[in-house]
Structures are given as C-alpha cells and as structure tokens.
Amino acid sequence: MVPIELPWNPFNQLDPAPCIKIVIANADETIMAGRAIGFEYPTPHEITALIDTGSPFTIVNRVHALNRMLAQTGAGTEIRTLGGKAKCGEHSGTISFPGTGLKRIETLRILSRDFEDERYYSCLIGRDVIRHWKITFDGHSKRVTITD
Amino acid sequence: MAPTAEFEAELKVFERYRREWSDAHPGEYVVIQDGVVLEGFFQEYAEAFKAGLKRFGVRRPFLVKQVWITEPVYFVA
Numbered sequence: 001m002v003p004i005e006l007p008w009n010p011f012n013q014l015d016p017a018p019c020i021k022i023v024i025a026n027a028d029e030t031i032m033a034g035r036a037i038g039f040e041y042p043t044p045h046e047i048t049a050l051i052d053t054g055s056p057f058t059i060v061n062r063v064h065a066l067n068r069m070l071a072q073t074g075a076g077t078e079i080r081t082l083g084g085k086a087k088c089g090e091h092s093g094t095i096s097f098p099g100t101g102l103k104r105i106e107t108l109r110i111l112s113r114d115f116e117d118e119r120y121y122s123c124l125i126g127r128d129v130i131r132h133w134k135i136t137f138d139g140h141s142k143r144v145t146i147t148d
Numbered sequence: 149m150a151p152t153a154e155f156e157a158e159l160k161v162f163e164r165y166r167r168e169w170s171d172a173h174p175g176e177y178v179v180i181q182d183g184v185v186l187e188g189f190f191q192e193y194a195e196a197f198k199a200g201l202k203r204f205g206v207r208r209p210f211l212v213k214q215v216w217i218t219e220p221v222y223f224v225a
Contacts, residue, residue, distance in 0.1 A: 029198060034206045054225030073197060073212040075155050078221045085221065092197045092212070107194035109212075124224070 049123035065112035158211035
C-alpha cells in the first residue's frame, strides 16, 4: 500500500489540522434495501474532512447528513467541546477516501451536528476511523503520512 | 430539525429497561423500533445496524443504542 501524504503546518492558524477528501454515503445494504422499495439516493459527493485526534467519533455537518439521506439511528448524543455542550444526531454510513488508496470504512456510526461558521471543512474524522490507520507527522517537512 | 425530535417512543422503551440491560449487557448495542426490541444484544454498532436493517428495513428509522447506566458525554477537542 502506497502511503498518502498530506501537508500540514501546525504553526499556521488557518491550518488547524490535516485535511483529506472523503465521501460519506449510506452502507451498500441500506441503498439496496431502499432501492428495492423505490427510494432514490443522491450521487456521492466529495467533501473536505479534518483529521481530528481529539474526537472519539466522526462528526459530519448535519446539513450534509440530511442531504445524503444518511440512515438515522439515534438522536441526542451529547458531546462537550470547549464551546460547551451540543446534541448530535446519529447515523449509519460508510466513508471512502477517493484517490488515496485507503480502504473504505464500512458501516460506521457517524454523528451529525451544525458546523457553524466553518468554511473549510464539513466533517471531523475521529478516532473511530483513525484506529484503522498508521499516522506519522514529520515536523521538518510539515507532512502527515497515512497508511492503513 | 431538532436532533431529539425523533425516537421518542424508542427512547421511552430504552429508559424502561436501561437498568436491567446495563447490569447484564453494559456497552453492548440494542435495536428498537417503536415498542419492538430486536432480540439479542450486539457487541458492535455495525452488527446491530445490519440486524436492524434486516428486521425493520428502511421505511422508517430504528434506534441503535449503546447500553450504559448513565448517558456518556463525549469530549471533542
């Protein structure tokens, strides 16, 4: 497996963490079951995700979760951030990493919440995904390397 | 839409059994739709979701809930 490399300058305030392009969609079984009864699902849409070792879960913008028609499996999950507490929706979905060679993560619990005033990314990739990877950061070259 | 607007019936069922389930199956997952509780507990979320999908389909959402005696609050930095 060829490692992927992402640029990250931890000293740049506008570069809070390494980012990666992802596609979040329903699991194949969900789509098959839905299509069998006439549901239509939107085509996959690439978004930018920030790799966040400080988050136990992957959290996506609530609007994106609704637009992608992610199967909802819960509500009211509470998270605490420096800004206070927030309640999140819960969904089931898959995450793939187009153009990287990283394996798709199947049937993951994905939280959703409002991403207020966040222009640069629509998702936090949490430790539930990171646990599948080996990640290193080279401070000299300011590059993050990921293999799975 | 408020995130708590859904699963009211399922969460009531969950609350009714929370203590009993958390004694016997802490950290495992349970699947509920309306008043129907899917038989069995699941070690992994993915297992629980697939079982729920098989039983309830996709017409209406079903709850997949991890069993704890108190609701955890997850810290996101």
